[in-house]
Each structure stands twice: as C-alpha cells, then as structure tokens.
Amino acid sequence: MPEPIVTLDEESLRADLKELIRKTVEDTLNGLLEEEAGDLVGAERYERTADREAYRAGHYGRKLATTSGEMTIRMPELKGMRFTTAIIERYRRRETSAEEAMMEMYPAGASTRRIEDVSGMLWGPGVSAATVSNLNEKAFEAVEERRNGPLERAHPYACVDGIYLKRSWGGSYENVAVMVAIGVNDDGCREIIGAAEGFTGSSECWRELLSWLRSRGLRGVRMFTGDKAAGMVGSIAEVFPGAACQRCTVRFYGSVLAKAPKAGRAKVAAMLKAIHAMESREAPERKAAEVADELESMRLGEAAKTVRGGCAETLTHTGFPAAHWRRIRTNNAIERLNREIRRRTRVVGAFPDGRSALMLATARLKYVAGSEWGARRYLDVTLLDE
Structure with missing residues (x-):
C-alpha cells in the first residue's frame, strides 16, 4: 500500500479556523466602533474642522466572551462627549446567546457552581455567582409575567x-x-x-x-x-x-x-x-x-x-x-x-x-x-x- 502523500491534522485545522474567525470578528467589531466614533466626533482623525463636536482621547480595552472565543475590544474614548455604541450594549461582557444559555441552564436543573464551570468550558472565562444571579433575575421576571398571564x-x-x-x-x-x-x-x-x-x-x-x-x-x-x-x-x-x-x-x-x-x-x-x-x-x-x-x-x-x-x-x-x-x-x-x-x-x-x-x-x-x-x-x- 502506498504511503499517504498528504496528512491532515484536523485538531490543528479546527483551532486555526476558530482563531481566524475570532480574529475576523474582533477586527470587524473594532472597525465598526472606529466608524461610529468618527460619526460622533464629526471629523476624521487629526482633522480640524468647525463642525467638530468632540475630540478623541485614545482607547481602553474591554473583554467580550463569545462562542468564538474571548475578544479584546478597543473602545474609543472621547473628550466633550460620552461614547455610546449600538453595537455592544453597555457593560456587556458576553454575547446574548451565551447569556440566554445561562438563563436557561438554571431552571433546567444546573446549580450556580455548575453554570460557572460550564461557562468556563464553553466560552473561556468563567462567570461569577453574582452574574448568574443577575441573569436569573431577568429570567424570573419573564417567569413571573407568564405566571400571572391570562388563561x-x-x-x-x-x-x-x-x-x-x-x-x-x-x-x-x-x-x-x-x-x-x-x-x-x-x-x-x-x-x-x-x-x-x-x-x-x-x-x-x-x-x-x-x-x-x-x-x-x-x-x-x-x-x-x-x-x-x-x-x-x-x-x-x-x-x-x-x-x-x-x-x-x-x-x-x-x-x-x-x-x-x-x-x-x-x-x-x-x-x-x-x-x-x-x-x-x-x-x-x-x-x-x-x-x-x-x-x-x-x-x-x-x-x-x-x-x-x-x-x-x-x-x-x-x-x-x-x-x-x-x-x-x-x-x-x-x-x-x-x-x-x-x-x-x-x-x-x-x-x-x-x-x-x-x-x-x-x-x-x-x-x-x-x-x-x-x-x-x-x-x-x-x-x-x-
């Protein structure tokens, strides 16, 4: 039997593809944030114009856990105006699908500690018990609304x-x-x-x-x-x-x-x-x-x-x-x-x-x-x- 000419390391290929997707999403989000900051400032970088409404003051790093891995988001800082974005909700550290999954895990029978362990395995960084409790409060609001709903x-x-x-x-x-x-x-x-x-x-x-x-x-x-x-x-x-x-x-x-x-x-x-x-x-x-x-x-x-x-x-x-x-x-x-x-x-x-x-x-x-x-x-x- 002839020796195989080409060998494929599937595990390495999956890791490379996941990193490529993570990097692509990260770059896309950072690019969108830069565009949004430019629209709010009213001028391009280093541009001097009478219509300018604020000035850039650098960036600060922010972690975002997604199903593709943890990303570092470069959030623009502005002088003369607070930067608000519609791309990522303020104080959000995980994508919505991850939070929804955790909200479903607790009523399904998983303990708070188990949710912490599972979130660490699926999305990289774990979540604190306080975060799980806050998510459960959101879930319980929907539960209470349904409990009192009309028949x-x-x-x-x-x-x-x-x-x-x-x-x-x-x-x-x-x-x-x-x-x-x-x-x-x-x-x-x-x-x-x-x-x-x-x-x-x-x-x-x-x-x-x-x-x-x-x-x-x-x-x-x-x-x-x-x-x-x-x-x-x-x-x-x-x-x-x-x-x-x-x-x-x-x-x-x-x-x-x-x-x-x-x-x-x-x-x-x-x-x-x-x-x-x-x-x-x-x-x-x-x-x-x-x-x-x-x-x-x-x-x-x-x-x-x-x-x-x-x-x-x-x-x-x-x-x-x-x-x-x-x-x-x-x-x-x-x-x-x-x-x-x-x-x-x-x-x-x-x-x-x-x-x-x-x-x-x-x-x-x-x-x-x-x-x-x-x-x-x-x-x-x-x-x-x-």
Missing part, C-alpha cells in the same frame, strides 16, 4: 396539588408549600395554569388560589382532581359551583393501606384496584361494598370504614367518557411535575424565603411545559360533546 382557553379538566419545600426562618428550617394547578385545554393538551405559595391545609389558601385562577380566565372546568385536602372541596364548590370534585384514587389507596398490616397490603391493594376496574358507575359501588365486607372479615375494621366512607369520592370520574377514566381519576400528571420540582430544588436545599422557592418551582414548570409534555395531546376532549 385564554377553556379547560374542561383541572388538577390541583401542593408540594412542600424547605425554607430557612430565624436560624431554623420550616416548610413552605407551592400549590400547583394544571389543566387539559379544549385541544386536549396539558397546560400549567397556576402556581402560588400557600398552605395546602388552609381553606383560605385554596379559595385564594382558585379565585386567582378564575380572575385570570379559567373557565369551562367540569371536574377538579386532587387529594382530599382540608378546605379544597369546599373551596371548589364555592368558586366553581358547577365543577365536580374527584379524589385521587392513588391517595385513597394510600389512606386504606396505612390501616392494613404490612404483610397483607399486597392483597388489600389488589382488592382496591378491582373496584376501579369496573366499567360502570353502579358496578364499582357494589364492588366497594364487597371489599369493605371482606376487609371486616379480615379484621381490618378501620380499613373497611375508610373504604365505605371515602370510595364514593373516587368515583366521580365515572360520569365522564370512559376513555378518559384512567387519566382523570388520579393526579399522577401533577405528581410527575412535583418530582421535577423536587429534583431541581434538592440542589438548593433550604430557600431564604417563600418567593424564591415559588420562582424556582415556576421556572422549572415553565421549562417542562415548553417540552413535549405540553405539546403532546393528552385526551380526546371531543368525547365530552357526545
């Missing part, structure tokens, strides 16, 4: 739940709750319709949350799905009197299994699942009575009492199309979001206040909603009109 579509189904996070208070730690609401719109896609700070056991907090959603345009709700939180059912009846209330079947199972011995929980769980495997409203009610009788025969009186007293609350979904039952009888969709929030907030640990916890949770929800989660059709809502 333009009708949502026949809605699901509400809360998640507790840690916050510091006077040297100790306590819980702060973020209440989250999602809905299925009239196109059958899921939307995050609200997130607010509150206390999930308070009737007043639930009433405020639901009233806030209604003031933003939430309408057409036929059924709410959630846990049997104190005050939630009454608040729904007060704010949305025409909406039904479905208790999450998974949470109901948990309440029953908590009153059963560990050795018998698998059998009790299978009995409970058989209740909601029925195909009509009457059949689950009969099956629930049979399960309660069987639990009493197993000497599980408290579990049987819970089934008799709470099973009817889990059968509201049977008044809607059967094709929707599996997805509307639980709040599993919102539990998935809660796990996303928990994964992100675990990095932070304890928040300094409730607002910071709410903003980070809402930012994470905004990030998830922009993915396939919010674009994929979840239910065929046309069945509601049949």
Whole structure:
C-alpha cells in the first residue's frame, strides 16, 4: 500500500479556523466602533474642522466572551462627549446567546457552581455567582409575567396539588408549600395554569388560589382532581359551583393501606384496584361494598370504614367518557411535575424565603411545559360533546 502523500491534522485545522474567525470578528467589531466614533466626533482623525463636536482621547480595552472565543475590544474614548455604541450594549461582557444559555441552564436543573464551570468550558472565562444571579433575575421576571398571564382557553379538566419545600426562618428550617394547578385545554393538551405559595391545609389558601385562577380566565372546568385536602372541596364548590370534585384514587389507596398490616397490603391493594376496574358507575359501588365486607372479615375494621366512607369520592370520574377514566381519576400528571420540582430544588436545599422557592418551582414548570409534555395531546376532549 502506498504511503499517504498528504496528512491532515484536523485538531490543528479546527483551532486555526476558530482563531481566524475570532480574529475576523474582533477586527470587524473594532472597525465598526472606529466608524461610529468618527460619526460622533464629526471629523476624521487629526482633522480640524468647525463642525467638530468632540475630540478623541485614545482607547481602553474591554473583554467580550463569545462562542468564538474571548475578544479584546478597543473602545474609543472621547473628550466633550460620552461614547455610546449600538453595537455592544453597555457593560456587556458576553454575547446574548451565551447569556440566554445561562438563563436557561438554571431552571433546567444546573446549580450556580455548575453554570460557572460550564461557562468556563464553553466560552473561556468563567462567570461569577453574582452574574448568574443577575441573569436569573431577568429570567424570573419573564417567569413571573407568564405566571400571572391570562388563561385564554377553556379547560374542561383541572388538577390541583401542593408540594412542600424547605425554607430557612430565624436560624431554623420550616416548610413552605407551592400549590400547583394544571389543566387539559379544549385541544386536549396539558397546560400549567397556576402556581402560588400557600398552605395546602388552609381553606383560605385554596379559595385564594382558585379565585386567582378564575380572575385570570379559567373557565369551562367540569371536574377538579386532587387529594382530599382540608378546605379544597369546599373551596371548589364555592368558586366553581358547577365543577365536580374527584379524589385521587392513588391517595385513597394510600389512606386504606396505612390501616392494613404490612404483610397483607399486597392483597388489600389488589382488592382496591378491582373496584376501579369496573366499567360502570353502579358496578364499582357494589364492588366497594364487597371489599369493605371482606376487609371486616379480615379484621381490618378501620380499613373497611375508610373504604365505605371515602370510595364514593373516587368515583366521580365515572360520569365522564370512559376513555378518559384512567387519566382523570388520579393526579399522577401533577405528581410527575412535583418530582421535577423536587429534583431541581434538592440542589438548593433550604430557600431564604417563600418567593424564591415559588420562582424556582415556576421556572422549572415553565421549562417542562415548553417540552413535549405540553405539546403532546393528552385526551380526546371531543368525547365530552357526545
């Protein structure tokens, strides 16, 4: 086999091309700045004219981090006038795409320290924690605007739940709750319709949350799905009197299994699942009575009492199309979001206040909603009109 005549060092070629691009961009920016300074002065270099408005006073160096590498920009200085340029925003040290990437990294789950490390690898010089915080403030402004934005579509189904996070208070730690609401719109896609700070056991907090959603345009709700939180059912009846209330079947199972011995929980769980495997409203009610009788025969009186007293609350979904039952009888969709929030907030640990916890949770929800989660059709809502 003949020896290769020409060899190509790809790594060296990439480095040379990157340096060529960096140098070209740097020279172009410096040339544009010189032209802009000349227009402001009203005269060329060393030119004496009556129309001169300012005088040149040299240059000062300024670093600019870009995807092509770090550049040194020669900013003109003027006497008699402050030099302002439309080419590079004042105090900017990175190109916009780099800042936008960092703003997206924090809600996506990267910690401040991780962002510093990644920015150093991608753009050369690292960024300080203060810079990341300032960028996050910009991102949170957009998050807050979206959180309070109008709800333009009708949502026949809605699901509400809360998640507790840690916050510091006077040297100790306590819980702060973020209440989250999602809905299925009239196109059958899921939307995050609200997130607010509150206390999930308070009737007043639930009433405020639901009233806030209604003031933003939430309408057409036929059924709410959630846990049997104190005050939630009454608040729904007060704010949305025409909406039904479905208790999450998974949470109901948990309440029953908590009153059963560990050795018998698998059998009790299978009995409970058989209740909601029925195909009509009457059949689950009969099956629930049979399960309660069987639990009493197993000497599980408290579990049987819970089934008799709470099973009817889990059968509201049977008044809607059967094709929707599996997805509307639980709040599993919102539990998935809660796990996303928990994964992100675990990095932070304890928040300094409730607002910071709410903003980070809402930012994470905004990030998830922009993915396939919010674009994929979840239910065929046309069945509601049949």
